[in-house]
Structure formats: structure tokens, C-alpha cells
Amino acid sequence: WKGENVATAEVEAVISNIVGLRDCVVYGVE
Secondary structure: OOOOOOOHHHHHHHHHHHHOOOOOOOOOOO
């Protein structure tokens, strides 16, 4: 996602839905 602003909550939701995880944490970095 180089050069893209992506909300961590959005990434968490996608990963949880695709992988089927109950809990998922995504950290934003610069």
C-alpha cells in the first residue's frame, strides 16, 4: 500500500472476513 492511506479498521475487517478470525489487530506505521 505504498503511497496509499488505508484505515486500520478497514484492514482489520477485511482480514477477519477472509481468514475467518474472531479477533485481529492491525497497527499503522509511517
